[in-house]
Amino acid sequence: MAKQMTPLESKIAPLLKLKAVRELILLGPTLSGRRTSNKTEDYGVFEPSRLSHLERVMIYVTDLEHSQEWYERVIGATYAGEAGPFPHPTMPGQTMRTLTLDLPDQPGGIVLIQRREVNGKVVPVSNNSHFHFALELPEVRTSFEMAARFKALGQRIVYGPVKHNSEPGGDGESGGNVAVYTYDPDGHYVEIFYDMDTIHNYRARYGERKGSERA
Amino acid sequence: MKILKPLSILGVLGAVVGGAAIRWSVRPAEPLAIKPGLDAPVPARLQHAVFYVRDLDRSRQFYQDLFDVQFSARNHQDSSAAMRVVGQNMMFFSFGEMHHDICFVQNPNVQVDNDAWLGFTVALRTGQTLADLREQLRSRRWSFTDGRVLPVPGDARDALYFRDPDGHLIEVVEAAHG
Numbered sequence: 001m002a003k004q005m006t007p008l009e010s011k012i013a014p015l016l017k018l019k020a021v022r023e024l025i026l027l028g029p030t031l032s033g034r035r036t037s038n039k040t041e042d043y044g045v046f047e048p049s050r051l052s053h054l055e056r057v058m059i060y061v062t063d064l065e066h067s068q069e070w071y072e073r074v075i076g077a078t079y080a081g082e083a084g085p086f087p088h089p090t091m092p093g094q095t096m097r098t099l100t101l102d103l104p105d106q107p108g109g110i111v112l113i114q115r116r117e118v119n120g121k122v123v124p125v126s127n128n129s130h131f132h133f134a135l136e137l138p139e140v141r142t143s144f145e146m147a148a149r150f151k152a153l154g155q156r157i158v159y160g161p162v163k164h165n166s167e168p169g170g171d172g173e174s175g176g177n178v179a180v181y182t183y184d185p186d187g188h189y190v191e192i193f194y195d196m197d198t199i200h201n202y203r204a205r206y207g208e209r210k211g212s213e214r215a
Numbered sequence: 216m217k218i219l220k221p222l223s224i225l226g227v228l229g230a231v232v233g234g235a236a237i238r239w240s241v242r243p244a245e246p247l248a249i250k251p252g253l254d255a256p257v258p259a260r261l262q263h264a265v266f267y268v269r270d271l272d273r274s275r276q277f278y279q280d281l282f283d284v285q286f287s288a289r290n291h292q293d294s295s296a297a298m299r300v301v302g303q304n305m306m307f308f309s310f311g312e313m314h315h316d317i318c319f320v321q322n323p324n325v326q327v328d329n330d331a332w333l334g335f336t337v338a339l340r341t342g343q344t345l346a347d348l349r350e351q352l353r354s355r356r357w358s359f360t361d362g363r364v365l366p367v368p369g370d371a372r373d374a375l376y377f378r379d380p381d382g383h384l385i386e387v388v389e390a391a392h393g
Contacts, residue, residue: 022296029293046285048311050348052340052390054261058333058365076257081241081368089364090333090384098365106260111365113333129331129383130266131320135258142256149255172296174288174307175314188331192258197314 005158013159016171046199057133058111060125061186064099067112070185074155075135075192077101077110085116093118103135125186132181132189136196143180146192150182158182158189165197176201237366264335265318267327268381271306274319277380281351282337284308287315310340327381333364334376334384341390345373348387352377363388 005013015021029035061067064082071077084097096115103109115123137143143161150157160180164173176197182190268274278284288307292299303322307315339345352359352375359377363370364386376386 016297016300025296025299026294029299034293046287046309046311047283048340049283049285049309050340050343051282051284051310051316052338053310054264054316055336055338055388057261057264057335060330060332076255079242081239083237083239083366086237089360103261104257104259108367109261111333123330126328126330128267128325128328130264131318132265133261133335134263134265136260136262137256138259145256146258152255174290177314193262196262199309199312 007156010156010158014162017162017169019166019172022172046202055106056109056111057130058098058113059130059133059186059188060123061112061114061184062122062125063185064097064112064114067185068099068101071101071110071112074150074153074182074184075190077103080108088115091115094123104138109135125188127187127189130188132191134177134179134191134193137192137194139194142194143178143192147180150180155182163195239366239368262313263316263318265305265320266381266383267325268319268321268379269327270380271304271319271321273380275306275308278308278317281348282310284317285311329378329382329384332383334378334386336374336386336388338388339390343390345375345387345389349375 023030026035068079072079078101080100080102082097082099085095088094088096094115094117096113098114099112100108101110101112117123137146147157147161149155158181161178162180163170163178164175166172176195177193178195179191179193181192184190275286279286285308286306287309288305290298290305290307292302292304295305298304301322302324303320305321306319308317308319310316339348349359357377359375361375363374364376364384370388372388372391374386374388376384378384
C-alpha cells in the first residue's frame with residue numbers, strides 16, 4: 001500500500017507554507033548545487049495538445065453502496081446509473097459491478113467499480129495506481145468552503161486548503177490551484193480545488209517568451 | 216466546453232462491451248436525505264489525474280508522442296520541499312488550457328500496480344481523430360481495443376482503449392459532437 005499521510009503529518013504539513021521551512025528542507029540540494037527550478041515559468045508557454053479534457057475516472061472500491069453514499073454525502077456527486085455484474089473487460093475470471101456518478105458539469109465523471117474473483121470474494125483495492133484525482137469547484141466557490149463542509153461532516157482534511165505556488169502563503173509547489181485533500185473510504189486521495197493557473201495567465205504575464213528569454 | 220450528457224436516459228438499456236452484453240439500469244430517484252452542508256459547494260467537474268509511474272522520462276515520451284501534452288512543471292526532490300519530505304518526484308502536463316491535466320509521480324517506495332483503478336477517459340480535441348490515433352498506435356505496434364471499456368448509455372461517440380507503459384488503462388473518446 002502506498003504511504004498515506006498520518007494525522008500528525010497532516011498537522012505538520014502546513015509548515016510548508018513558510019518559505020524558511022522550505023528552504024531549510026532544501027538546504028542540502030542548495031548547498032550542493034543540485035537545486036533546480038520547479039517554476040512553470042521556466043517551461044515556456046503551452047500549446048494545445050491533441051486532448052481536450054479528462055472525462056472520467058474509473059476507480060475500484062470494496063463496497064459499492066458505501067462508496068456511493070460517501071461520494072453523494074461528502075462530495076455532492078449524484079447517482080446516474082449502475083450495471084453488472086459482468087465480466088471484467090481486461091481481467092479474465094473477474095466480474096464487476098459499476099455505479100456511475102454525475103458531477104454538475106460532467107455527467108458520468110466518476111465510476112465506482114467493485115470487482116469479484118471467481119470464488120465471489122471482493123478484490124482488495126490498492127492505493128498504488130493513482131496518487132490522486134482532482135475535482136474542480138465552480139466559479140466563485142472555494143476550497144475553503146469545501147474544507148468547512150468536510151469539517152461539518154467530520155471528514156478528515158488530509159492537507160490544505162493551500163495554494164500550490166511560491167507566493168506568500170503558498171507551499172512552493174506548482175499550478176496555482178488552491179486545494180484541499182481528503183481520503184475516500186478506500187483510501188483514494190481526492191483533491192478539491194479552484195483557481196488553477198491557465199495558459200491565459202501565463203500569456204498575460206510573459207507573452208510568448210519562454211523562461212530562458214525572460215529577465 | 217460542451218460535454219455530452221450520456222447518462223440522462225432513464226430506464227434500462229443494454230450495451231455490449233468487450234463482446235459481453237451488459238445490462239444498464241437506473242433506480243428511481245429517492246427523496247433527498249438530509250445532507251449537512253448541502254449549501255456548500257459541489258465540485259463541478261473532474262479536472263486532473265495524478266498517477267504513479269515507474270520511469271518518468273519513459274512516460275513523458277509516451278504521452279508527449281501520442282497526445283502532444285505540454286510539459287508544464289517538474290517537482291523534484293532537489294526543487295520542492297514537499298517532494299523531498301515524501302520522497303517522490305513529479306512531472307506535470309497540460310492539455311493546453313489548464314496548468315496541468317495529468318501528472319506522473321515516481322516514488323521508489325511504491326510498487327506501481329493497476330489495482331486502484333480501471334483507468335481514466337480522455338476526450339480528443341475538436342479536429343483530432345481516432346483514426347489518426349489508431350494509425351499512430353498501429354505504427355508503434357501498440358495493442359489497443361476498439362469501443363468503450365464500460366457501457367455509457369446514450370453516448371454514441373467512437374472510442375478505443377489501451378494501456379500505457381505502466382499498465383494504466385487509457386480510454387480515448389472522440390470530441391463531443393456539435
